[in-house]
Amino acid sequence: MDQPVKLAKVSRVLGRTGNTGNVTQVVLNLWKVEAQPADPSSVTMDQPVKLAKVSRVLGRTGNTGNVTQVRVEFMEGGSTTGRSIVRNVKGPVREGDILCLLEWEREARRLR
Numbered sequence: 848m849d850q851p852v853k854l855a856k857v858s859r860v861l862g863r864t865g866n867t868g869n870v871t872q873v874v875l876n877l878w879k880v881e882a883q884p885a886d887p888s889s890v891t892m893d894q895p896v897k898l899a900k901v902s903r904v905l906g907r908t909g910n911t912g913n914v915t916q917v918r919v920e921f922m923e924g925g926s927t928t929g930r931s932i933v934r935n936v937k938g939p940v941r942e943g944d945i946l947c948l949l950e951w952e953r954e955a956r957r958l959r
Contacts, residue, residue, distance in 0.1 A: 856949070897951045898922040901944045902931060906958050915940050916958055921951070933957065 855875040899919035
């Protein structure tokens with residue numbers, strides 16, 4: 848079973864299926880891998896990534912409150928630029944954390 852490993856990124860969730868809704872249908876984008884990488888940092892993607900520093904935690908959102916809305920400032924060369932947007936983050940996050948954004952054009956809707 849020495850088959851090559853293929854890495855993929857979920858680009859869109861289509862919906863749930865199955866008798867009890869335990870299967871999720873997704874659209875995948877395959878990553879380009881030069882050779883069999885020893886570490887995942889050698890994997891290249893179609894789009895570049897941008898680093899952003901969390902400047903302020905705005906609050907919790909989502910049905911169960913498991914998503915945190917934060918304001919991030921973009922970083923270039925280790926220092927922050929003046930541009931900032933609001934993003935939704937799933938998982939633990941606090942001020943000063945650095946996020947790796949795969950998509951940085953869209954801004955999250957504000958909490959009500």
